[in-house]
Amino acid sequence: MSNARSRPRRVTIKDIARAASVDPSTVTRALQQSPRVKPATREKIAALAADMGYVPDMAARTLVMRRTGLIGVVIPDMTNPFFRDLGQGIEDEAAKHGLRVLINDTRGIESAEREAVRLFQELQVEGIIVPMARCPQSYYERVREACTVVQVNRPDASFHVSCDTIEGSLLIMRHLLDLGHRRIGFVSGPAIPGEDPKMLAYRAALEEAGIDYDPNLIFGFDGTLKSSSAIVDQLLGLRKRPTAVFAHNDINAIAMLRGLRECGIAVPDDISIAGHDNIRLSAYVEPPLTTVAWPMYELGQKSVRYLYSLSHGKRPRKPRVSAPELIVRESTGGPKAARRKQTRSSV
Template sequence: MSNIRQVANLAGVSVATVSRALQQPERVSPKTRNKVMLAVNEVGYKPNLMAVKFRSGKTHSLVALVPTVANVFFARVISGMQVAAAQRGYTILLANTLGDETIEANYAKMVQTSQADGLIQLRAHNPFDASINKPNELLPMVNACEVMHDINCPVVTLDNRAAAKAMTMHLIEQGHKRIALIKGPQSSPLTRERLAGYRDALTEAGLTFDEALLYPGDFTLQSGHDAATKIIASEHRPSAVFCENDETAIGAMQCFKQVGLRIPQDISIAGFDDISFSAFCDPPLTTIAQPAEEFGQSAVSLLIDLLEGKITKAPKVIMPFELIVRASTGPAPTS
């Protein structure tokens, strides 16, 4: 591998001149510039950016902690992150953490060991160890989905409570009185916020909240299927099911259809996220659309601003949601 000194020798100039010829061509005479360029081409010189980054102390890399890239919603967020990062000359280092705090901590260490400038977290968990703690100073981190309550951190999120309430209201307006809720992972604030929105709607409509209508889930197809199995077996079957994400809804939908329930005539189903598959279900899924790509873009942009000292407070960016009514929800059965 050639280095700048070889180029300098070949061109008969100093290394400083080579560096300038490449970085600020106008600072070098055309004649010299020419000589340098010829030498660069001859030896196929490519600057060692590792050296540059080391020297500058800036890596222009950002670690993204993603519970699982296999989640279609996260895939969209990642996509957005990459776009914004590329625009501003940064690289995203994607970490598939499987929600494991040890793995998260390992990747977070990349920031503490100068391998990355900052970190984007998609879960509500602080991955840094105590050694980084500086009171009165923001950590080099933003959250692209969930609000973290124990730490002051910029966040891009959705009014999950309002969105869940809107969806629940939609179901109530269709005449549903017993609405099941298939929840997300216990550890996620999202789960609690959406549950709160669900309760808000019930309260507002004067319906009673029934613990028995809450089913656990973990945002996977399988967990939706499992919860649906329980719902079918339950005594007083609900006429609608609100799932805290689309994958759960699709899993549940399949289960209901397997046992011969018609959607939405016998049971309505609603999801959350509007992943691409939702429009292609049978029937197409009523859901909440989130601007996933913009979550990622916004988060990256915020993080870079923070790193470059352009912001010192931790903003909370609330993205808009949209209720998408498709064919999976309909009037409650009259029986």
């Protein structure tokens, strides 16, 4: 029926010009609605172009126009709803500026990230948006000599759009403190504790509330699920258990939920658990997890606006940092709550 194998040379502006017996330049102008071509000619050419199935060759156009109207987005993990929201924000904002979006998934692999950036550079995109970059900043410094790069959630980057991690963690901590908790545990991430902004917020919040810092309440999480059960053991082994725990991310918090349940500890009645990130699963676990969410859609929009102003030579104002949002679900409650409920139906 059709002819994918014969590869019929694609129809160009010259073909249309010949068919309409005009000059190629007239075809171009006709297609871009220039007032320089007579309406009748314009219509004839438009009809011809449609009939012949003309699709402009972006390569040729890019070559002469020096712009593609493309934005490249380098995503570590497509599946993460985080990035869907971010992508949506990017897409919507890009559309407002007449920009089109291309995505490349790196699966969190650093070399793939480099290749993606390279590909976008070759494609001459107007700018590249890189959320949660794996590559070192020195690499991006270099790339930025040739191409606009806006990073998301890398506050150390020159041009970035971020969310305040400390602020988010403070929201969680204040929530727990407001509920009346005085002994609050913290499960740190794989990062060096000293540099961990969540840890900073944890201590700042305690200080704010006039509570002494107790190193016994700090637990180390190495990213594996196995270690989370070790943490539960460690937690339950304490003479004075904390009444609430702030885990550095939801994965971790959910693993703890499971571990505690297996030990017959009720959440939030015996202990409150709060996470961070608001991954999709957090809404479905039993009990649904209190956590903090980042406004990814908004960050997506902002990153495009920032990119746009940068690539239009505007003075890059210091990028504003968005505020995170506290999401209170059922995994947190007052300490030693009076109202003991039976485990609800899950999912």
